[in-house]
Amino acid sequence: MKRPIRLSMAAGGFLFACALGLSTACAAMLPPSTLKGKTVLLVTGATPADEPNDDALVRQHLEALGFTVKTVDDATPESAAKGASLIVISSTANAHRLGDRYADVAIPLFTWNTFDYPNLGMTGQELHHDFGVIDPVQHYADSFMILYGYGANTTSDISKAVGLKPQLFGTLYLEPGNAGWGKPGPGGTVIADFDGRPDMAAVFTYERNASMLDRRTAPARRVGFFLANGNFHLLTAVHGPAASDPQLRSWAIGLKLFDAAVRWAASPPPPVAPYDPAALDARLGHAAHGKKLLFVERVNAGEGREADEHIVAHLHSLGFEVDIADQMDPQTRADGEDLVIISSTCSKYKLANKYVDVKVPVISLEGLYADAMHLAGRQRYVDYGEHGEEKESDDPPESYLDIVGASSPMAAGLPPGLVEFTQHPGVLKWARPTPDAIVIATLPNASAERAIFGYPKGSVMADGFVAPARRALLPLDNPSYDDLTVQGKALFDAVVLWSIGGGA
Template sequence: MNRVLLSFLGCVLGFGFSASSLHAAPPPSSTLKGKPLLFVTGKTDPGEPNDDAIVRQHLEQLGFEVTTVDASVPSSAASGMDLIVISSTADAHELQTKFAQTSVPLFTWNTFDYPNLGMTGPQLHQDFGVVDPIQHYAESFSILYGYGANTTSSISRAVGLRPQLFGTLYLEPGSVGWGNPGPGATVIADFEGKPQRAAVFTYEREASLADGATAPARRVGFYLADGNFHLLTDVHGPAANDPQVRRWAIGLKLFDEAIRWAASPPQAVEPYDPAALDARIRRVAHGKKVLFVERVNAGEGREADEHTVADLRSLGFEVSIADQTDPQSRADGEDLVLISSSCSKYKLANKYVDTTVPLITLEALYSDALHFSGRDRYVDYGEHGEEKESDDPPDNYLDIVGAWHPMAAGLPPGLVKFTEHPGVLKWARPLPDAIVIATLPNAPDQRAIFGYPKGSVMADGFVAPARRALLPLDNPSYDDLTAQGRALFDAVVLWSIGGHGRR
């Protein structure tokens, strides 16, 4: 399908294309105007499509000052730049790890360069892949449709992304790339509703990359290929008045907002400072009411429950105690519900699932009922170290993968000693709307600390009525927390109750 015909169809249907004269050039963004951008490109075989010139024109229309280079450029060329953009036409074998450690934000649709940059693992077809109509003709039609995986990130909000299908490209089967990013990434959109086939994904600065390194600046992976930028969906004219069409034809808008996010300053990370964190939570705690749900008169974990309540009260919270069998109405008027791991899922009986009060659970085995994860125990949620319940040995370390977020308490990426002694640690596998802070060591799919923002999409299509978070504490583990573990506990409480407004 040639571009003349596409332009005609665009006029008839109300869709626009970035290469079409029918589509007005986007106004320069005041936040992007004058920013220097390094555009890394390559050559394609004669007769093969190459949209690099169109992309460059579009980037200039957004306000960037673009310098075009090829893959042979030294990494020093990034010095003084505000953004690096790498096209799929650049030779990934020649690029190698050239820009992996640069502190300049980077945006790429060079799928084969994802492993070089640490954005995915190295295994083709498993960690990353390209759908090409020559090899995958039928599948190349399915990639015309993306799925909104995340609804709460700034990119998602800017484009009005919803957990539903949207048009990635316009009606012509072609090549696209996908990646299976690490747990520190945010999957914005995916193909076929599979987060491991991410179409658009991001890493915030200080987030852990798939190879265990730390992102030195923002990173974005996008689904384009050599010659289909001009096919990104867009809408203009009378069709723009239809809200469903506006939400469908967002390919170009998604590209622009992801570019804008990449080139914007990252969130400031407050360094680990237990004294400052203690002072902050004490300020927030004043007048706040916490409902602590426990198994009253429990054996194991009773002393830890008592100490948890005492510590919350010492911070200034007004704490009420509810038994696991009490009605959910106990949460009315509270500012936070904290569910102890001494509770039994059987006795909780789906309580607090739909409460409009922010909630933290220390019991990951309640994850399926709370819509934190899917329903398959040992696959979607589980625990390490539980006798006769787990193949995994006890542990006391967590791997911080979301150091950029306030819930990480300023701790650096990598392993942190969570409890003094190895014991039972809980985990679950949340949906892409969750903000993942920590995983279990050597188990990136087993997320130990994460939070769902209010309004995010949880498992089973459930929408979070307030913030939701998981902490992986077993019944007696509270008393065994290290100083870093206590800081993580306090930081999650602070975020959950709204003491830190970012996401």
């Protein structure tokens, strides 16, 4: 007998509304006024008298935002963080002395101590590859590069708060100095980078339970920021008459980015509905009722035909009005539909760029259509590919996925880590999306090969294409729907639910 789930009407109603995207409070950042009185533990260290140190200015600024700031040195035990709403670690703290002291503390953490990134699990361990510090003594030419950041993500709460665009902006005023960068793990979100390289992130985040490095998951929100000891006062800002110039307003956002990232870290993460396939089916049925869905397939296909029939039957059972289109039919078949799903039985050579620009959500089950759909770049087996395809893949068949974005409703409430997606090893597709994508799962031991991800409406996809509606990838091969595990079917349903707006 199944044990009944007991939720109060308030809690249950809130989770249900969040799952359906009906509550605007589900994942909202705290307004600035609510920061007042929240305690920040500011962890600092000593610097020589002749070296710049902006820790006092940072403290004053955090207090001006409303925080109550408690300053401790880098030898203080982590128990000092008890009761704090946020831990802030300065680059003046000695990373060797800090070690992994704050790595497992379930309190949000904001840091610009680049050398501490590996200790926290926020990056790998290798200097110059996984993280690095640029300074004008050793890297004079590169030290000018850090004055210019590039908006890598435009759809996160932080990005929206500062109006971040996929273009250059000014990080610091024109004075070459030190700055740090990191290469986050598979569950990280790159907000801004240097040189247009997401592997050289200037600002990056982890949601609670997101996969970091070395099989760690974030115990609470984590933020890495590009500052160094003495350049907080150089963060760009715009005041006076210049503030009326929209170009300058979108350029001088260094301080706004700092404030938004701090506020995001201190905000509660969105609630996550627990893994419950039956409840997920009920939510999807509620959201799907009366909606029109176009299922694009290779009519009369050989391999995968029966699986396509079963997908359509499942979608019908949920309440969708399903129309079937052949891959050769014109794109106008999508007119009046609420969702388009492209079967893996389709050939991109027959699809011929169809459904790329339709103004309704699209889910592609055909990973090899990722380049045409702007889900990823254009190089096969570099930007997209597959595991297990005989004579076409260097990688063996696979049946597992690695959940790296457990906080998203697309993860179906599954915990971080490996999950059996299909009952038997077979062909699984992957692609490498832009930083605007919400990444849910990768292939095992291949963190750059993203198997499930979604682009929100308005996000910047590959080739600078702006998503006219939600876009998602599921890694199914032709017959593999019929081989999905219970968890695999839950992930399928969760992606469909998110795509039609039934998830955050």
